[in-house]
Amino acid sequence: MAPSKVNSAGDASVSCSQPENGFLNSLSLLSSEKAVQELLQQSPLQSTDDHLIEFSDAMRTVAKALRRAAEGKASAQAEAAEWKRKYELERARNLHLEHKEQSHRENNGDDEGQRTWAAHQMSNLNRVVPNKFARKASFKLSWWCKGDQSDQHKHDIVSFERGNITTAERSSKQISLKWESQPQTVIILTKPNSTSVRILCAEMIRWLREQKKLDIYVEPRVRAELLTESSYYNFVHTWKDETEIMLLHTKVDLVVTLGGDGTVLWAASMFKGSVPPVVPFSLGSLGFMTPFHSERYREYLDSILKGPISITLRHRLQCHVIREAAKNEYETEGPILVLNEVTIDRGISSYLTNLECYCDNSFVTCVQGDGLILSTTSGSTAYSLAAGGSMVHPQVPGILFTPICPHSLSFRPLILPEHVTLRVQVPFNSRSHAWASFDGKDRKRLAAGDALVCSMAPWPVPTACQVDSTSDFLNSIHDGLHWNLRKTQSFDGPRDT
Ligand SMILES: NC(=O)c1ccc[n+]([C@@H]2O[C@H](COP(=O)([O-])OP(=O)(O)OC[C@H]3O[C@@H](n4cnc5c(N)ncnc54)[C@H](O)[C@@H]3O)[C@@H](O)[C@H]2O)c1
Ligand SMILES: Nc1ncnc2c1ncn2[C@@H]1O[C@H](COP(=O)(O)OP(=O)(O)OP(=O)(O)O)[C@@H](O)[C@H]1O
Structure with missing residues (x-):
């Protein structure tokens, strides 16, 4: 110089x-x-x-x-080094988990090896549950597709035998649930402040108790409402605190939701780990994930309690907010699971968001616009769709990367494979904070240097299908969104000769 x-x-x-x-x-x-x-x-x-x-x-x-x-550059270098250290810590932790899973599989033979690491984690949690809760009904999930009688499903969809690469096995076959013992406990989750929901809930509880002899759980608010109506509902269970909510999955065989899609999202958010099968009844205006009509609840529940039922395994994303101020990875906040999407936007700021995005080790892009949506395929028909993302069948494993009002003509949405880890970081030179929200709730401020790390969660949400996964999805886009609705052209008029 x-x-x-x-x-x-x-x-x-x-x-x-x-x-x-x-x-x-x-x-x-x-x-x-x-x-x-x-x-x-x-x-x-x-x-x-x-x-x-x-x-x-x-x-x-x-x-x-x-x-x-000179000072600015020195501090930026220090910050970059700190981020690199944090990133490497996280990678090392993931590798360690992978090795643990691998050795767990090897130690437990082939059958055990097919179980997921998540199932192993959950069984650890189950061990601390007292015996009186051990009466949860067991069920078996199997892969089902037309003409295929086999219960077996190879987890490796690609075969490399003798140098021939084939993908004979498909990952997205229909899943079927068969009860191995009778379901005994149902939790009913309801949309608040709705008279029709309250009436249906009271009626359904009475029917499930008297006709099906089931134990019933509801939220504390709902139990209080039921008791103001009649002391008959004294048998209905509820919970007191977060610890009891954490153990619900060990007691409950079936989750019934009465409301719209928001109530399904609410139900999913109550289960931070494994989720029992969910039966979503439609009492909202759109009901994309709620294929069951509430008027016919007796008929539907009757057949669901007998089984077998078709299931859509809806993948969730697990999100970590990593604070710049955190000294090490253990000071980061706990994971948040979303069924639809996590959105990072500009909140009330009038400046463009400036978000640096990384996929595993690779830089993806810098989002300058109103924000970014990282969506599951179930969420593809929600906010991501409104922002120009594709509609994707919920059984397709993948993460949608959809910008919100990008200030660039060429920023098309992406769909990334399910195994990647995404990191969205607010750069140090950003003009404003960003805000993350999870299924449209729990807004968290991301300051300069903070990051959101997101990957596929090991605990999907199994929702019961009215027909099967594909028919239900197509019915939803036709009935809910009026997809590609157009008057058919009449026969008379010009045509090829
Ligand atoms: N511009 C938008 O379209 C927009 C903006 C904000 C939030 N949202 C969505 O709202 C969701 C929260 O839902 P809520 O019910 O708690 O809030 P809400 O009551 O504001 O309802 C939002 C609407 O989105 C619909 N919806 C939710 N999940 C859906 C899905 N997977 N497929 C199709 N439609 C879906 C609901 O049926 C409802 O009509 C968020 O996860 C987000 O996806 C959409
Ligand atoms: N059990 C619950 N406790 C607290 N909030 C809930 C509960 N169930 C649903 N909600 C919230 O209530 C809101 C509305 O719920 P939902 O979407 O089910 O009904 P809706 O708005 O009438 O349906 P639609 O969007 O189809 O018209 C959502 O934001 C949801 O998060």
Whole structure:
């Protein structure tokens, strides 16, 4: 970098060569600042000459700017190093988990090996549950497709035998649930402040108790409402605190939701780990994930309690907010599971969001616009659709990467494979904070340097199908969204001859 020069007209100019990465070299900056200071000391500052006073002021400003640039770069380098350290810690932890899973599979033989790591984790949790809850009904999930009688499903969809690469096995076959023992406990979750829901809920509880002899759980709010109607509902169970909610999956055989899609999202959010099968009854205006009509609840529940039933395994995303201020990974907040999507947007800020996105080790892009939606395939018909994302069958494993109002003409949405980990980071030079929301709820502020890390969760939400996964999906896009509805052209008129 060349030292500062004073030209014949007395103007100060600082010329500097531009290194490849666009940053000024901090050492050269510091040495040029020193040169400027030396020049200032040599200058006759006491001189009454106005030009020289102006010149020395200008030099001071230049010196200050150079110092700031050098400091800024040093701090950015330190921050980058800290982020790299955090990222490596996280990768090391993931690798460790993978190894553990691998050795767990190897130690337990082939059959056990087909169980997921998640199932292993959940069984650890189950061990602490007292015996009185051990009467949960067992069921068997099997792969079902037309003409295929086999229960077997190879987990490896790609075969490499003898150098021939084939993908004979498909991952998205219909899943069927068959009860191995009679379901005994049902939890009913309801949309609040709705008279029709309250009436249906009371009627359904009475029917399930008297005709099906089932134990019933409801939320504390609902139990209180039922008891104000009649003391008959004294047998209905509820829970007291978060700890009891955490154990619900060990007691409950079936979850019934009465409401719209929001109630299905609410039900999913109550289960931080494994989720019992969910039967969603439609009492909302759209009901994309609620294929069961409430008027025919007796008929539907009768057949579901007998089984077998078709299931849609709806994948969830697990999200971690990593705070820049956290000293190590253990200080990050616990995972948040979403069934639809996590959205990172500009909140009330009037500035563009500036979000750096990484997929595993690769830089994806920088989102400048209103924000970004990371969606499951179940969520593809919700906010992501409104932002221009594709509609994807819920059984397709993948993560949708959909920008919200990007300030660029060429930013098309992406669909990424289910095994990737995404990191969305608010850069240090961002003009504003960003906000993350989870299935449209729980907004969290992301300050400069904070990041959101998101990957597929090991605990999907099994929802009962009215017909089967594909028919239900197509019915929803036809009935709910009026997809591709157009009057058919009449036969008369011009045509190819
Ligand atoms: N511009 C938008 O379309 C927009 C904006 C904000 C939030 N949302 C969606 O709302 C969801 C929260 O739902 P809520 O019921 O708690 O809020 P809400 O009561 O505001 O309802 C939002 C609407 O989205 C529909 N919806 C929810 N999940 C869906 C899905 N998977 N497929 C098709 N439609 C779906 C609901 O039926 C409802 O009509 C968020 O997860 C987000 O996807 C959409
Ligand atoms: N049990 C619950 N407790 C608290 N909030 C709930 C519960 N069930 C649903 N909600 C919330 O109530 C809101 C509305 O629920 P839902 O979407 O089911 O009904 P809706 O708006 O009438 O349906 P639609 O969107 O189809 O018209 C959602 O934001 C949801 O999160």
